[in-house]
Amino acid sequence: xxxxxHGSNEPDEQExxxxxxxxxxxxxxxxTVYLILYGGFVFLxxxxxxxxxxxxxxxxxxxxxxxxxxxxxxxxxxxxxxxxCRNDLSSSNSENEEVAQ
Amino acid sequence: xxxxxxxxxxxxxxxxVAITLGLSFWLGAKAKSSKGYFAAGGGIHWFINGVAFAGDxxxxxxxxxxxxxxxxxxxxxxxxxxxxxxGWIVALFxxxxxxxxxxxxxxxxxxxxxxxxxxxxxxxxxxxxVVSIFYLIPQxxxxxxxxxxxxxxxxxxxxLMVGTIVILIVVTAGMVSTTxxxxxxxxxxxxxxxxxxxLILQRGLSTDPENxxxxxxxxxxxxxxxxxxIDYWKSELKLNNQDTLIPLDQGAWVKKDFLQLTKDNKVSYxxxxxxxxxxxxxxxxxxxxxNKNGSIIINGLxxxxxxxxxxxxxxxxISKLPNNETKTGPLGPAEFLSTIxxxxxxxxxxxxxxxxxxxxxxxxxxxxxSGQKVLSPGNHPKFAGxxxxxxxxxxxxxxxxxxLFCGTASLPHxxxxxxxxxxxxxxxxxxxVGIGSIGYFYILTLxxxxxxxxxxxxxxxxxxxxxxxxxxxxxxxxFAIISAIAFTTVLGTVSxxxxxxxxxxxxxxxxxxxxxxxxxxxxxxIAKIASVVVGVIAIILGILFxxxxxxxxxxxxxxxxxxxxxxxxxxxxxxxKTTKQGITVAIFTGMISSLTWILxxxxxxxxxxxxxxxxxxxxxxxPGLVTIPLGFLTLVIVxxxxxxxxxxxEN
Numbered sequence: 118x119x120x121x122x123h124g125s126n127e128p129d130e131q132e133x134x135x136x137x138x139x140x141x142x143x144x145x146x147x148x149t150v151y152l153i154l155y156g157g158f159v160f161l162x163x164x165x166x167x168x169x170x171x172x173x174x175x176x177x178x179x180x181x182x183x184x185x186x187x188x189x190x191x192x193x194x195x196x197x198x199x200x201x202c203r204n205d206l207s208s209s210n211s212e213n214e215e216v217a218q
Numbered sequence: 219x220x221x222x223x224x225x226x227x228x229x230x231x232x233x234x235v236a237i238t239l240g241l242s243f244w245l246g247a248k249a250k251s252s253k254g255y256f257a258a259g260g261g262i263h264w265f266i267n268g269v270a271f272a273g274d275x276x277x278x279x280x281x282x283x284x285x286x287x288x289x290x291x292x293x294x295x296x297x298x299x300x301x302x303x304x305g306w307i308v309a310l311f312x313x314x315x316x317x318x319x320x321x322x323x324x325x326x327x328x329x330x331x332x333x334x335x336x337x338x339x340x341x342x343x344x345x346x347x348v349v350s351i352f353y354l355i356p357q358x359x360x361x362x363x364x365x366x367x368x369x370x371x372x373x374x375x376x377x378l379m380v381g382t383i384v385i386l387i388v389v390t391a392g393m394v395s396t397t398x399x400x401x402x403x404x405x406x407x408x409x410x411x412x413x414x415x416x417l418i419l420q421r422g423l424s425t426d427p428e429n430x431x432x433x434x435x436x437x438x439x440x441x442x443x444x445x446x447x448i449d450y451w452k453s454e455l456k457l458n459n460q461d462t463l464i465p466l467d468q469g470a471w472v473k474k475d476f477l478q479l480t481k482d483n484k485v486s487y488x489x490x491x492x493x494x495x496x497x498x499x500x501x502x503x504x505x506x507x508x509n510k511n512g513s514i515i516i517n518g519l520x521x522x523x524x525x526x527x528x529x530x531x532x533x534x535x536i537s538k539l540p541n542n543e544t545k546t547g548p549l550g551p552a553e554f555l556s557t558i559x560x561x562x563x564x565x566x567x568x569x570x571x572x573x574x575x576x577x578x579x580x581x582x583x584x585x586x587x588s589g590q591k592v593l594s595p596g597n598h599p600k601f602a603g604x605x606x607x608x609x610x611x612x613x614x615x616x617x618x619x620x621x622l623f624c625g626t627a628s629l630p631h632x633x634x635x636x637x638x639x640x641x642x643x644x645x646x647x648x649x650x651v652g653i654g655s656i657g658y659f660y661i662l663t664l665x666x667x668x669x670x671x672x673x674x675x676x677x678x679x680x681x682x683x684x685x686x687x688x689x690x691x692x693x694x695x696x697f698a699i700i701s702a703i704a705f706t707t708v709l710g711t712v713s714x715x716x717x718x719x720x721x722x723x724x725x726x727x728x729x730x731x732x733x734x735x736x737x738x739x740x741x742x743x744i745a746k747i748a749s750v751v752v753g754v755i756a757i758i759l760g761i762l763f764x765x766x767x768x769x770x771x772x773x774x775x776x777x778x779x780x781x782x783x784x785x786x787x788x789x790x791x792x793x794x795k796t797t798k799q800g801i802t803v804a805i806f807t808g809m810i811s812s813l814t815w816i817l818x819x820x821x822x823x824x825x826x827x828x829x830x831x832x833x834x835x836x837x838x839x840x841p842g843l844v845t846i847p848l849g850f851l852t853l854v855i856v857x858x859x860x861x862x863x864x865x866x867x868e869n
Contacts, residue, residue, distance in 0.1 A: 137315075144311035151307045158300070159619045162595050163612045166604050170594045176556025180293055180594050181664075184300050188657045191307055195650045198311065202646060 140202050147194045154190055158183050219677040220521065220529050223370035226698035231705050235383055238402060238709070242387045242395035252741040255392035256323040256721050257637040262394075264644040266401050268651020269408075271635055273400030275302075275626070275656060276407055277353075277711040278360030279772040280663075282704060286681035288667020289534065289688075290565065292592035294601045295667055299660035301619050305626025306656065308784075310649040313627045316791050318636045318645040324718075325633040326726040329786055335798035336731050341805035343726035345782040346630040348809060350719045351759070352775035353631070354712060354752075358760025359771075361708045363682050368701045374761045380705070381757035384712045388720075388749045392742075393638055396713040403710035406703050408655055411662040414685075414700065417692050418669035419554055422546040423561070425536050427674035429691045434674035435531040437504075437564070437584045442497035446490060448477075451500050457481065463488075470571045476503075476581065484518040489583035503583040504530055506679070510576035530582070532687070534676035537586055538562040551665065558668055559589040565597070565671075566678050582678040592671075614838035618773065621842030625776030628783035631711075631718035712756065720748035774816055777842050781808035785849035793857075800857030808849030815841035 161168055161183070169180035253260065262270070280302065287295030321328035326342030358377050365376025387395050427434055440454045452463050461481045466474070475490040477500070489501045507515040514521040519528040539546065540560040549557060564584045571579040591597065596605040603611015626632065636645045670676060670684040675691035677683050686704060690697035724745045728734045736744065763771075785808060786801045816822060819839035820831035 137319075140315060144315075148307060148311040151304070151311075155304050155307075155623065159616060162297070162619075163604050163615050166594065166596050170590055172559075175552045176559060177552060178559060178590070178593055181555055184293075184296055184664075185661065187300050188303055188661055191303055192650075192654050192657050194307070195310055195653045199646055199650045202643070 143198060143201055147198055151190065151194055154187060158187055219367075219532070219679060220523060221367035221370070224368060224694065224698050224701065226694065227368055227701040230698050230702035234402070234406075234702055234706050235709075238395070238399050238706075239383070239386060239390075241398050242390040245394045245398065246391040252323070252725075252738050252745070254394065255742045255745055256717070256725065257634070258393040258397055260638060260640050262397055262638040264639055264648040265651055266397065267635060267639050267644070267648035269404040269655055270397045270400035270638075271404070271632070271648060271652030272408065272655040272659065273402070273404030273710040274632060274635060274714040275652070275711075276404065276659060276707065277772065278357055278364075278704065278708050280659075281407065281707050282360065282364075282682045282685055283772070284660075284663045285667045285670060285685040285688075286683070287598065288664060289670035289676060289684035290681050291598040292565070292587075292668075292671070293595050294598035296660075296664050297595060297601065297619070298622070299663050301622030302626065303653070303657050303660050304623050306649065306653045308624065309627040309632070310646070310653065312791070313633070313787055314636060314645045314649050315642040317633060317787070318639070318642050321637060323634070323637055323725050324721045325630055325783070325787070326722065326730070329790060329801060330730075330798075332790070333798040333801075335802065336733075337802040338798055338805075339726045339730040341802045342783075342786075343722040343731065345778075345805050345809050346722035346726070347719055348813075349628075349630060349775050349779045349782070350715045350722075350752075351755070352771060352778060353629070354715050354719075354756045355759045355763050356771040356775075357708050357712045357715070358756050359763050360682070361705065362760060362764060363680075364686075364701070364704055364708070367677075367680070367683060368686070368705075373764050377757055377760035380708050380712065381753055381760065384709055384716060385750055385753040387709070387713050388716050388753070389746045392745070392749075393634075393717055396710075396717050397635075397638060399706075399713055400710040403703070403706045404655060406706060408659055410696075410699055410703055411659055411666060414669070414689060414692070414696065415662050415665045417696070418665055418688075419551060420548045421692070422549045423536055423539060423554070423557055423672055424545040425539055426544065427535050427672060427691070429532055429674040430693065434535050435533075437531075437533075438502040439499055439584065439586065440501075441499035442493070442495075443499070444497065446492075446498045451477070451488075454500075455479065455481075465490075470573060474569050474571065476569075486518060487579075487581050489581070491585075501584050503581050504678070505579055505581040506530065508578045508580075530678060532675050533564070533566055533582075533584075533678055534671050535564055535674050536561045536672050537564050554665065555593065555668070557589075558672070559593050561589040562586055563589060563592055563671060565592070566676075568678070580679075610838045613843060614840050617838060617840035617843035620846060621773070621777040621780050621840060624780035624784045624842065624846055628779040628787065629775070630722070630779075630783075631714040634718050634721060635714075716749050716752050716756070719752045720745045723748040723752075773840070777816065777840060777845070778809060778812045780842055781812035781845035781849050782806075783808070784846065785853050789850065789853050789857075793854075795857055795861060796853065797857045797860045797862070799860040800853045803856045804849050804853035807852040808845055811848055812841040812845040815845055 169178060171179050173179050173182045284295045284298050317328045320331040326339050329342050330338045361380035362373035362376040365371050366373055387399055440451065443450055457463060464478050466476045466478055477488045477490060479486045479488055487503050487505055489503050491499045504517050516528050516530055521527065521529055538561055540557060546557060565587045566582055567585050568580055568582045596602055601615060604615050639645055639648055666685055666688060670688035673688050673691040675687040677687060686697060686701050689700035724741055729736060782805050785804050789796045815836055818835040820834035821839040823829040823834045824831040
């Protein structure tokens with residue numbers, strides 16, 4: 118555990134205003150995607166709950182499939198965001214070394 | 219139900235506590251400065267922080283509450299899982315990085331970074347305290363709820379025990395030890411929920427589930443009958459001349475549809491139901507009778523484990539499997555759910571009858587329910603509104619889902635975790651790890667919930683015990699571990715809440731608002747005193763609120779947090795005309811309006827004042843749909859009214 122603990126608390130990431138703006142824009146885009154997905158789920162449940170009983174595939178109904186999709190989509194979007202933000206950074210950043218500790 | 223105290227659970231919990239406290243004292247040396255105490259020196263690794271997010275966030279309500287709700291009502295509990303997770307999207311994409319960039323110790327720092335306003339500090343500190351206390355109560359009540367069945371101690375002992383351990387953890391090393399408790403708890407919860415899920419799938423489904431080796435009681439259901447005919451029921455029940463079967467329709471029994479059977483001098487109650495095809499059924503029930511002198515009768519005999527005594531039957535099983543099978547053998551995850559969809563399950567309802575002589579009868583009756591219905595929304599009384607025609611029921615549901623979505627990124631004890639890592643990249647990465655582990659856990663809740671529903675091990679009187687009892691149905695060792703983890707769950711969340719509260723008191727209220735001069739050493743000392751005080755308050759409230767529903771209060775905390783904090787955070791980031799007055803007034807408005815709404819709602823009328831919920835002033839119980847937009851609107855209006863004269867200084 119020691120390798121994970123209390124290393125330097127100096128930021129590795131040197132942010133400039135461009136990176137910040139790019140991350141913010143990307144974050145908002147992905148947020149909108151998720152908002153539409155989540156909103157669709159909530160409205161379907163509210164105004165047409167019977168549709169949630171329809172079997173979609175493998176004997177699973179829409180309620181289960183949509184619910185799992187929302188949870189998995191959150192993780193996938195989070196990974197996409199993390200990956201793109203990481204590519205945005207300059208190659209000199211030392212994140213990889215830190216992970217290897 | 220009567221539980222046998224588990225010595226093994228005490229031992230496992232003791233080991234976890236010993237490790238945590240040992241770690242706390244060892245790490246205590248590193249937390250001498252205020253940065254060390256409140257933010258673990260900003261040096262926590264992002265992966266540790268990510269798992270600690272899970273440990274911080276997955277409270278007793280998540281683990282016990284959601285599993286219990288799924289076990290008793292099916293899919294509705296999973297809606298909470300989905301909403302609680304979706305909130306993390308707001309945290310990651312909108313809040314995390316700017317918050318890390320702007321603040322140091324508390325989220326009031328970030329809100330105030332542009333203005334240096336005492337008003338904002340005061341408003342943010344008060345909202346932190348209100349939200350944290352609301353969140354603390356159900357955690358402490360949860361500790362008490364767990365300890366009685368698990369260890370056989372009274373409620374207050376559980377609250378005192380958890381309170382004392384948490385205070386020790388927090389006081390020794392502040393955020394450092396809190397982080398490691400949460401890391402430990404998050405890891406244990408995810409690992410053992412996986413173990414439990416694998417064992418459920420391996421066990422498969424059966425119409426006669428074995429509860430830790432013991433067979434399940436099959437409650438008789440007579441019917442279908444074309445008419446409600448007493449002679450038909452009598453002949454089906456094979457009554458002899460001394461036995462009686464009387465429909466109960468007087469006093470408190472009116473419209474409850476029960477029949478009283480006296481057979482061999484033993485009294486039992488039978489529930490009459492009618493299905494949509496107008497067929498009638500008569501079902502055997504079980505009941506708990508609390509007499510005026512305090513004695514308890516179960517199904518006609520004194521409650522106990524000795525001779526001539528009895529206890530409530532454990533329940534929860536599948537009544538019909540597809541193709542009239544009786545056992546499936548091991549199942550894959552999708553197969554498990556699709557088999558449930560094609561089966562018929564026994565859910566449980568209850569009715570309480572208060573007789574004039576002071577006797578209180580609670581009757582629990584089986585409700586055969588199709589798997590299709592169990593796997594769709596709208597079975598829980600709270601969510602039944604979505605299947606009705608009234609708009610208020612639908613708005614209530616929308617409002618709850620909105621509060622869950624907006625609440626996560628507004629919870630102070632979650633937000634402060636962003637200050638324990640060194641930079642924005644680490645904040646981002648730890649949120650991704652958090653989303654991964656929390657999302658994975660929430661997927662498991664569905665399997666654990668349905669596993670419990672079909673385990674034959676449920677206690678009809680206590681939904682919170684579903685997960686531990688499911689573990690018990692598999693084996694005593696698993697029960698000991700899951701129970702110990704449930705306790706650790708309370709420890710992790712409570713320590714985060716106490717740190718957030720003490721930070722608000724010392725850093726925001728005393729240092730920034732009251733302008734009390736303190737050196738770093740004094741700050742840490744006062745923070746420790748504040749932690750003890752908040753801990754003691756939490757213990758007292760945990761004892762006072764014993765009878766309160768755990769998940770209910772967590773919902774309130776989410777609504778208040780989302781209404782008070784989210785408008786301020788979001789507008790500060792995305793609207794350049796936001797002013798300090800706008801932020802301050804919006805926080806107070808969101809907080810007061812959501813609290814007022816809650817106190818005037820049907821849920822409070824019923825749960826707190828014991829009044830008729832139909833008299834409630836507000837049209838639906840969940841405030842978010844009204845009070846979150848109200849917070850935004852207030853902020854915009856007040857900001858526009860208080861624009862600085864020179865517009866050039868905005869950026």
